[in-house]
Structures are given as C-alpha cells and as structure tokens.
Amino acid sequence: MQTAPTSAATSSGAPLTLDDLFRRxxxxxxxxxxxxxxxxxxxxxxxxxxxxxxxxxxxAVSAIAARFVEAGLPPGSIIALQMPNTIEFALTVLAALRAGLVAALLPQLWRQSE
Structure with a gap:
C-alpha cells in the first residue's frame, strides 16, 4: 500500500510554499x-x-505583491489583515506570502478595543 508523501519539496530540496503550490x-x-x-x-x-x-x-496576486514591495515593506515584515471572507482576502494573503511578508490574520469581528 502506498502512502502519501509527508512533505513536498522544490527541485533544490527546499520545502514547497503555499505560493509554490498555487503557481503549480x-x-x-x-x-x-x-x-x-x-x-x-x-x-x-x-x-x-x-x-x-x-x-x-x-x-491579481502578482499585482498586489508588487504594491507591497513598492510600499517599501521588506521581506519578513508582519502585516495585519482583517477582511471579510471574500476573494480579496485570499488574494491578499497569497500576495503577502509572495512578497515574503508574514500575514497576521485578525478575526473580522475584532474591534479597536480588543
């Protein structure tokens, strides 16, 4: 019986990212x-x-990622995202990852007091 691989890697041996899988x-x-x-x-x-x-x-992901870079956000920067569950949310998360950013996902119902 065959089992699924436990991890995927690029040709260089580096682990695949979500963006790698998306681009594939x-x-x-x-x-x-x-x-x-x-x-x-x-x-x-x-x-x-x-x-x-x-x-x-x-x-769309490439365009948003380019805007993050143009805004001067260096790789490794943390950005907070608080968005409804829409296409724009998914695109923004993927763009942040493509730009090398860390997306901190905040619940949409959180308010300033929290």
Missing amino acids: TVLRQPDAIALIDPPNKHRVTGTQPQKLTFAQADQ
Missing part, C-alpha cells in the same frame, strides 16, 4: 476556477460576488 496549479489549470465569492458578498462589502480563474487570480 496556475501552470497546470490556468482556466480552472480558483476562487468564488460568497453569495452574500454584496451585503457585506457592497460589491457583487465574482469568480476568478487561476490565471486571473495569479495576475
């Missing part, structure tokens, strides 16, 4: 749906729900 999927299935907003997105954000393919999501 972009190459394999660029036109497959990657992200879907919740149906109630309009109620939460005022914008309509959308769907993105892996290729579209990859473009």
